[in-house]
Amino acid sequence: MRRLIAAVSLVAVALLPACNRDTPPSSLFSAGGYHVRGEKVYYLRSFPGDAFEIDGADPASFHAFDQTYARDKSTVYVDGRALPGADASTFELLDGDLSKDSAAVYWSDGEVLSEDPAHFAIISSADHYLFTKDATTVHLNGNPIAGADPATFEALQDPYARDGVRVHYFADPPSFRVLNADFECSADARRAYYRNSVVAGVDPTTFPSNRSVTRCDETSISFAE
Template identity: 25%
Template structure:
């Protein structure tokens, strides 16, 4: 009897195992591309983005029959090639129907040599003679040694490039990203980000390499100088320099807003209003024992003892309401309140009127 029961259980387990194996086998045999199960035996998935069958090449849902299908291959997730051409493909959304529809674009990479065409990642590619970014050509000094660093940076053995523009005086062989917004090579240290209107968004910091240190994503220093972004702070005392909130900083002698020295500010009593971080604003407020400041400007009409930040670039004291540094004419500080900027046509009000960016709204 025991042997019979054992035989029954063994048979049941074999049946269940066979069914599970068949299910797993069926799952493994399913081929999917672009979210669809493929049943065409001639359909070959090349990677997550590209495929081909006997008649067409595919980038996601888009087919293009003008490729040489027999030799079509994926280079990376955006580039592909056949024996005749190279292609750059991308997906985008249209503004009016951004969340509803996706569009695919397929560009022929002009003048590409398919035999030597390779991806450098991050949107970059090259062949023996030319370089491209997202399918568009750009000039380099030594294409044979060209490599990409990230989406914005590339380099060869001669020069480094930011957004496909050569970086002046850079040495490509030794160029590396240090951290965040800083880079270096054998000769220079660079800041990249905002470096002034009309600039190429990267500059050489005139610093001592041995003592240079990064303080945060905005500030850096050496044993003599302090830099905000790509700008040197004038007359700064580097040894006593301190970073404060909201782009303010100070040393033993002066106070700075960004790279600009604040005339007349007293560093020993200078403090930033904590409310700057609590409310939406484009400007920053601070004070010392003598005065109130907006960014680097002294507010001549503000009462220090009663001044408070309201948000949306507004502040008040017991006599006035301010929009940035200007007085909001005839506004009542006792009843003045501020609300989110995009509520109707006003961003603030008192007991009598509504206001938008410091101006009273006049009803038509």
Template identity: 25%
Template sequence: MKKPFAILIILIFFSCRSEYEKREDKVYYKFWSFGQGGWNEKVLENADLESFSEIKSDDNTYGKDEFNVYYENEIIPGADPTTFKILKKGFAIDAKQAYYYNDSIENSNPKEFEVIDYDFSKNHQNVFYKNKSLNVCSVDNFSFVFPNKDNVLGRWSKDGCHYFYNNYKVPSNDYKNISVYEGSHGISSDKKYVYQFDKNYFDTNNRKVFIKEKGIIVEDTIDIKTFVIENNILKDKFGNINGF
């Protein structure tokens, strides 16, 4: 039973792949919507019918004509149809720069551009998350804190000077004493503060923190020396902290 079921899944997957279609003097992008349970289509406005062709990719979501490159039914601003090349899922280059889906990546030299992993890429000067520059202090020292672990919420990385959650830089000058918490949706801490993304999450001066609970501002305590996150629960020596 397992083999026929696996074959059925594969057939469903390939039958639901996106594609472009020329029809009625227009170009259409056709895609399967699982939410609506059927095929949908969108017209490519102003596409040149005669010169349009699909760019081969794993998911059939790129096309071009004499004048533009398209991701699904949208023009990729500034992309050169003559030199446009798909690298890996989501990433592409032309003679001028790199792209993440239909967004350009500023200051990305295509000759030195390299996909790192998932949503991350780099050149010799910088590391990028999707189309955002991290402005790292060292490309060579850039690494993931939890290697080979993909998280739908985000990923922790570091460059030898700072820690990052996706494209957010932890605003701490105490690099050696920063702790980051896997699966915490961007929470980190050092010897003085707790952060989320690129902002102070808690005001830990005098061990006081103000949080919202049922629409009311209440007062809680936090001990930064014993602060941890376990099973998505914030806690210190005083007990659990209502933070999420």
């Protein structure tokens, strides 16, 4: 028993340096994200990732919003990297993995989504469809919707939306795939499509995974034998 206690004590002592406030964080002991250790700031990638020091970060004013976003007195950071041109004093998080400052709205990877933050708004966010707008443009998942009118645009039951001029129809972007390009047949997680029309009565979850599509029209889809 004494030997067992001694062994446990030695393990505990061996682990102490990993938690020292002056050493880089380790994914074995700390959660991924931002860590201030003494006079340095680190970004730790999620397990089994490693940590790197954020050059120039000010530990005294450093504030982490979450695992992705942070700022200090002069700089905004995304995944441990400086976000060029971002205004740290006005930076804030929005819903839908978006953020903004006084000059721009940023997509989840730090790319500029809109240069009109004063008029930016989230219209709807549900079932993989993120509709946003500013004074001149409507976006779906960060992509402009050509011809859409921001003043009258509204999201309807998925995958439909409308404005004062037209009705818009969208597929499900994360699961969308082409089934047969020659027959202009495609599908997402919930529907199959022939050109721009929904193939009635077809459930993509029942499609055989080992058989290719050989024919497609507005009423049916055929698979190779």
